[in-house]
Amino acid sequence: MKENPFLISGYISPDYFCDRENETKMVTEAIRNRRHLTIFSPRRIGKTGLIRHVFYTARQKKYFLPVYTDILATSSLKEFTECFGRSVLSAIATSESGLKKILKKLASLRPKISIDPVTGEPSVSITVNNKKEAVDSLEIIFRYIQEHRKHFAIAIDEFQQVAAYPEKNVEAVLRTHIQQTSNVSLIFSGSRKHILTGIFSTPDKPFYNSTQMMEIGKITRESYKSFIIEKFKNNSFETESSAVDLILEITSVHTFYVQYLCNRLFSLNVKVDNEVVNKMLFRIITENEAVYASYITLLTPLHFRLLRAIAINGGIQNPTSSEFLSTYDLGAASSVALAIKSLTEKEFITSIDGSYSLNDQFFNSWLKYKGGSF
Ligand SMILES: Nc1ncnc2c1ncn2[C@@H]1O[C@H](COP(=O)(O)OP(=O)(O)OP(=O)(O)O)[C@@H](O)[C@H]1O
Ligand SMILES: [Mg+2]
Structure with missing residues (x-):
């Protein structure tokens, strides 16, 4: 092996x-x-x-x-x-x-x-x-x-x-x-x-x-792309360039999630194309479903709706803007501001380069999937 x-x-x-x-x-x-x-x-x-x-x-x-x-x-x-x-x-x-x-x-x-x-x-x-x-x-x-x-x-x-x-x-x-x-x-x-x-x-x-x-910020997309291609190539595995882009897209170039997805793909021992990547993502989020269900028991209904909105929206710069609140039916700006603070303290979300996004990239994918936009 x-x-x-x-x-x-x-x-x-x-x-x-x-x-x-x-x-x-x-x-x-x-x-x-x-x-x-x-x-x-x-x-x-x-x-x-x-x-x-x-x-x-x-x-x-x-x-x-x-x-x-x-x-x-x-x-x-x-x-x-x-x-x-x-x-x-x-x-x-x-x-x-x-x-x-x-x-x-x-x-x-x-x-x-x-x-x-x-x-x-x-x-x-x-x-x-x-x-x-x-x-x-x-x-x-x-x-x-x-x-x-x-x-x-x-x-x-x-x-x-x-x-x-x-x-x-x-x-x-x-x-x-x-x-x-x-x-x-x-x-x-x-x-x-x-x-x-x-x-x-x-x-x-x-x-x-x-x-x-x-x-410490994220590793650049270009560096990670070369690293991934090189590691697969050194082991005589083919990778499609667009599939590597997809890996980095799904994981938002967040180190652990990139490593995890690549680790799982590597062990498949097949050519890495978009279909293989999507299938693996689906497998990972299905495996983790019990964990996500337990996350949800920790959340209030507003926290859950807000996380799902951030996931579906692909991050959000201004979570209290009237457009974001009405698109995702989140209610009062003051409650959302408090929810953002609480979710940040609990490390569910983080603000990078002025935009809020979920920390757990696979949970993010699962919320998008459940929200119908996978
Ligand atoms: N530059 C890198 N190249 C490849 N893999 C990396 C790199 N940096 C970290 N990793 C891997 O990514 C994962 C997460 O990294 P690490 O544990 O260093 O993060 P962390 O910021 O210390 O996380 P935490 O806040 O949970 O302690 C680890 O599995 C580590 O092996
Ligand atoms: Mg650490």
Whole structure:
């Protein structure tokens, strides 16, 4: 069986990665100039992939020591510290011959070492029992970073999560350490734009104006088209140019959905033409029907009608215009404005280049199909 070149999770190597040349340069340049960065974009556009790509290259060139940590599954300062500590200490342990040094110098953190059965690399975990221990442990970890001569680039993915912790001083605690540690560049990343801008662009917040804000947009249509054609061609599959255009049309060039559709098409092992693409789309949305039905139970009737209207309309710049409201029978502009806010916060929709559209491109297709315009 041929190896599928279209990844739908994780990162392997530049071979599987489309474009992002400018973004890669921008992130690398910010780190090498010791600036902190906040990367944000709607869900599944490719923030994590970009960070992984930058770190992959950096690891080979040894520009800096990359540390990646994902805090999505954390719900308190204690859990943050365990997650952050594990990522930082494991990265140091992997890059340093003297594992014993960590055990000795950081004995107060009670580090536990295990060996990853797949990579054979050491992983160092710490246990934190309460908030006081968390604050002390962070102090020790940042001091340990400062003692190294290496430059660290530490990515904290899904950073908006800290806004949901019960402790309200997490940002202030982190900000103090970051200011005192000169050999570290932080990359904060996440998809909840209003929470991230709340953290980084509100004057009375600790992180106000302390990072370079970087919004990640979509990969260009031309780049993605060449990438898709090349990957199919390298595996001796034919693709019709108009079928690749159709893939990009259906998915609105939204990274995950492009990857997913191409991944499924690749596994069919046939020539890719318009009919094959349409059939596959139909199969995907039929498979997902139960998921869409559960989305709908989360929505009020107005939210549902508004989402369907946005899908059928192919996005909307001004959702409270009288023309849009009357065409789709949406009622009062004030209620629609509130619904737009709520659907944005729930990440059902997003505003890109001044136009609102659905995040989930397959749900978008399903709504269009159910609305009769598939
Ligand atoms: N430049 C790229 N080329 C090819 N595939 C990519 C690229 N960037 C990301 N991907 C793939 O697209 C999918 C979504 O990307 P990723 O997880 O990086 O998005 P994200 O913005 O971090 O999403 P989330 O907000 O949900 O965390 C992943 O399967 C990833 O492998
Ligand atoms: Mg991500």
